[in-house]
Amino acid sequence: MAYLAPSEFVSKMVDAGEMKIFMSTRDTLIRSYMAGAILALAAAFAITVTVNTGNHLIGSLLFPVGFAMLYLLGFDLLTGVFTLAPLAVFDKRPGATWSGVLRNWGLVFVGNFGGALTVALFMSIIFTYGFTEAPNAVGQKIGTIGEGRTVGYAAHGFAGMLTLFIRAVMCNWMVSTGVVAAMMSTTVSGKVIAMWMPILVFFYMGFEHSIVNMYLFPSGLMMGGHFTIMDYLLWNEIPTVIGNLVGGLTFVGATLYSTHYKTAPSRAIG
Numbered sequence: 001m002a003y004l005a006p007s008e009f010v011s012k013m014v015d016a017g018e019m020k021i022f023m024s025t026r027d028t029l030i031r032s033y034m035a036g037a038i039l040a041l042a043a044a045f046a047i048t049v050t051v052n053t054g055n056h057l058i059g060s061l062l063f064p065v066g067f068a069m070l071y072l073l074g075f076d077l078l079t080g081v082f083t084l085a086p087l088a089v090f091d092k093r094p095g096a097t098w099s100g101v102l103r104n105w106g107l108v109f110v111g112n113f114g115g116a117l118t119v120a121l122f123m124s125i126i127f128t129y130g131f132t133e134a135p136n137a138v139g140q141k142i143g144t145i146g147e148g149r150t151v152g153y154a155a156h157g158f159a160g161m162l163t164l165f166i167r168a169v170m171c172n173w174m175v176s177t178g179v180v181a182a183m184m185s186t187t188v189s190g191k192v193i194a195m196w197m198p199i200l201v202f203f204y205m206g207f208e209h210s211i212v213n214m215y216l217f218p219s220g221l222m223m224g225g226h227f228t229i230m231d232y233l234l235w236n237e238i239p240t241v242i243g244n245l246v247g248g249l250t251f252v253g254a255t256l257y258s259t260h261y262k263t264a265p266s267r268a269i270g
Contacts, residue, residue, distance in 0.1 A: 002186040006260040013253070014261065016183075018088035019101040020081055027109060028076070032111025035075035038214030038242050039112075042066020043139075046146075046203065051138050060204035064178075065195045071195065077211050078108045078241070083176040083248035087257055097171040101113035109241075117162035124222040131222075132231035139223040146220025149208070150231040161239060164208060168243020169251075171207030174198040180256065208240040 001028065004012075021026075044061055050059030085104050088096035125131065127139030153160035179182070181194035202209065215227075217232040 001151055002190060003072070003188050004186070006170060006256065009180065010256050010260040013084055013091070013180060013181045013256065014130075015083035015090050017081075017086065018091075018093045018096055018239045020076065020085050020104050021088055021096050023104070028104065029111045032073045032078070032108040033118075035070045035077045035116040036115025036214060038073075038075065038110035038115075038117050039077065039211050040116040041123075042214045044219075045121045047141055048138050051141050057204060059198055061075055063203045064199035067178060067190045067199045068177075071171065071179065072188065072191065072212050076108050076111075077175075077179075078105065078112050079172045079175045079209065079211065079244050079248055080179040081105060082172065082245045083179060083253040086249060087253055090254075090257060091202075091261075099137040104215070107249070110228040112211045113214050115147045116211060117218055120215050120219035120222065124219055128221065135223045139219075141216045142216060143220045143223035143225035145154050146217050146223075146225035149213075150217070150227040150235045154231065156247050164236065164239050165243045167206070167211075168208040168210070168240040169247035170205070171240075172244040172247035174202035174207065174253040175209060176203075176252035181227050208236070208243065210237060210240045210244050213237055213240055227264050 023031075028140075042065060045066070046059040046063035047061055048059075050056050053059070071080075081104055085101045086098075089098060089101060101244050125140070127135050127142075149164075153164045155164070175198065177198040178195045181198065182191045185191050213236055215233075217227075217236060220227070221229065221232070
């Protein structure tokens with residue numbers, strides 16, 4: 001596969017961040033809506049595979065199909081723009097401001113949530129025959145996931161919140177690595193292989209992804225999970241968004257930018 005050196009693909013990262021800041025509201029919302037919907041469907045698919053096979057590894061191996069599809073189609077996840085958009089400000093690109101970054105983040109959040117919520121409703125209808133029956137095995141599993149990753153964290157107090165936050169940080173370390181990995185190659189197969197690896201790691205390890213959770217938790221509430229909307233927001237979504245921001249921007253965006261784009265001077269000989 002055609003491989004780009006780090007100095008080459010990091011330049012593409014900065015260009016991508018600039019493009020996202022100046023993208024129209026319409027295009028930003030459409031692309032983020034579709035990204036949220038496709039990733040949510042991939043999460044439903046992976047959980048279905050896990051329940052039907054009894055093997056979480058198989059579901060995790062197949063989950064990245066959604067991530068690969070949405071990025072090949074040019075759609076945007078909040079976790080990706082957390083990492084890319086600030087780079088244009090770091091590089092002092094003309095017109096790139098923090099207000100523009102925040103505007104992009106806000107629009108992508110809204111679009112991702114809308115797409116994920118749409119799929120949550122659609123899949124809940126499927127799992128319950130239009131809410132006329134109790135949830136099937138997959139629906140029941142989604143309900144228990146929602147409980148464990150809200151009230152389960154709350155039961156541990158500060159330690160639970162710290163665990164949630166660190167899982168969110170490590171999630172976007174891997175997910176944003178997947179976003180960047182797609183820029184390492186100029187072929188479809190190369191992009192997919194490079195993206196697949198870090199996304200597999202994040203999903204199998206149970207790290208917290210804000211957009212996947214936009215599907216899991218509303219769906220879990222529809223499936224009768226024993227937690228509330230406030231449990232979801234305070235003990236998952238809000239801390240996860242913050243952790244995803246920290247993980248993607250520090251461990252991926254800022255580090256790659258600082259060492260491959262703004263390279264430090266070489267040491268003098270002698």
